[in-house]
Amino acid sequence: MMTIKQSCKSMPELTQITDFGRLFANDTPLFDTRAPTEFAQGAFLHTYSLPLMSDKERELVGTCYKNKGQDEAILLGHELVQGDIKAQRIRKWLEFIEKYPNGALYCFRGGLRSQITQQWIFEASGIDYPRIKGGYKALRRFLIDETDRIMGQVTPIVIGGQTGCGKTLLLDKLKNKIDLEGLANHRGSAFGNTTTPQPTQINFENALAIQLIKQQNQTLLAFEDEGSNVGRVHIPQCVQAKTSTVELVLLEATVEERLKISMDAYVINLCADFIAKNNEKGVDNFANYWLKSLEKIQKRLGLERYQSMLNLLNNALSLYKEQGDSTGFHPVVEELLVGYYDPMYNYQIQKKMDRVVFKGSSDEVLSYLNDKSIY
Template identity: 35%
Template sequence: MTRQLTIDDFFNSGTPVALIDVRTPAEFLQGHIPGAFNIPLFTNEERVKVGTTYKQVGREEAILLGFDLTGPKWSGFIKQALEIAPDKKVAVHCWRGGMRSGAMAWALALYGFDVVVIKGGYKNYRRWVHTRFAINYSLKVLGGMTGSGKTKILHQLKAMGEQVIDLEDLAQHQGSSYGTMNIMVQPTQEQFENNLATALTEMDPAVKIWVEDESLTIGKRSIPNPFWYQMREAALIDMRVNTEQRVAKLAQEYGTLDKDFLAACTERIRKRLGPEQTKHALEAIRENRMVDFIRLVLVYYDKTYRTGLSKRNAEKVFPVDIHSDDIVDNAHTILTFTKTLAEKATLY
């Protein structure tokens, strides 16, 4: 059996169904619906051939070529689908909900699958993604200079039942020149947006959602403008953490990283750090003086943070002094403070 559903209806159906993306591996890598499985009808090269034939010769010839190319593959497609969905219930999509998804749906239905075809395919899904960023969310932004422990506190807040969006995890980058930590690989911009939209869908927009203070870009990925503007307008809890505490944490965290990686990242901020500071920072890296290295680069990052803070509405920036090294205590401090703010707000 085959039927069609819009992307909204699919997500709201309430019954988890395996989603099969029949686009090429290259298309899937560029961006896909989180959780989807890729069973490509064509290889990257085959899709080019079919597309060229369609444009230069005609639709019927392109369809015949498509059947020639996929003929020996159909049993393999069905076997893959059975591995993904032993209950024989699947949803399928291609780029626009056209011939590729239609062909796969037909074959699977013929074998006995209950098949849902996503109307408009991935193209409509991308429209849906952008609508997620325009929704008004009840954001609370957690700020603080580099080394304040913002990410760990966010994770603790999540463990305590708070709604949290971890933008750096979604972007696979910690936000600074050193942000890949020499191990993380960033998703494409398209996939970052897809991942963020999925995370937002799991949130209640009317209930407080915590995010970390970020610039527009996280590594090479950009926060979608409608959502970033909301972050800039939201109340910011500015964690004030002792410099020595921050230096100690960062030296411990970055001290184990490859020295060549640290040096290359430092070179990337040479113009902003300054030639003299860069020289001393590189020497500190080579001589394994991690505390000295951290102190030198913090001059730049602290200045950058203060500049960003100065561009915010001062009435929406709320400083909180953090003295403890205990993440749980600090998370409780943040929650108690925000509760006090909320109570004060009800008095006016």
């Protein structure tokens, strides 16, 4: 019986893709033939998990490879993926190809798994569906290198301002921007979690690189002022280094405006999101979010201040649960903004005043940025 390895060698040369920039710039749909656990650790936007082998099958083949070598491992893989299992997987691949005829496939290094998948697709349908040369590893290396290269050639302009002043809302109105908090799915503070998990570090970096590729022809790009991390994901050093030295625009807002923006983001809209995702448990999950977030800053607040804030929060939560009234959160949010975040902001901004080139309201900042061709 011809082994998979021999069969691959006997096949005609099928198409490989090497123009990675075009793939990402055009949001080309890709399917990933790696095992599900590999996909979960890191993948790309517009990529779907359609594995050649399950996690268990991959584990068995890997063990066989270590103990008996490549030929025996390939033979075992052939035995594990045959008959109905093989037919089901080919059917899923062909369904994907029918939906995305201009896509491509890959495995980890562009080796046997993607070659076998490509071969089986060709044998079943006559379709030469392209695979990525070098696979996931080559794509990942390309994105890392592109992040470094593009950050070296663009000129960022950074938008700063007090907590709750509406930096994200302003950034949303701009086309030429990189939304780090959006990519990280986090608002960048102890209260920054959303109702869905953050991406893995790898997925965050991949998504950031793809956004940079799409914006690389822009001379100026707007970024929000961030530290080294957004939640638990780390901002690449080349991005940190560039954004920490360039011009800084400060968005200004009154306490009343900041309170309104923060109430909308962290109370009204967030609770609605929890309810939409969790139904009956939504309000309880919203309460847990607030209690856990406040606990994160307990040491910074000090025991007495923390206990006072906790009492205010518990009163706000009780009022909300009993009457659906969110006004109890006003003193909580105002104390966090003015009493907790403002002193930290005032301390940090003093170190950056030599970079500040403009201050103003949302409309004034938008006008300033438009004059600099950041739309």
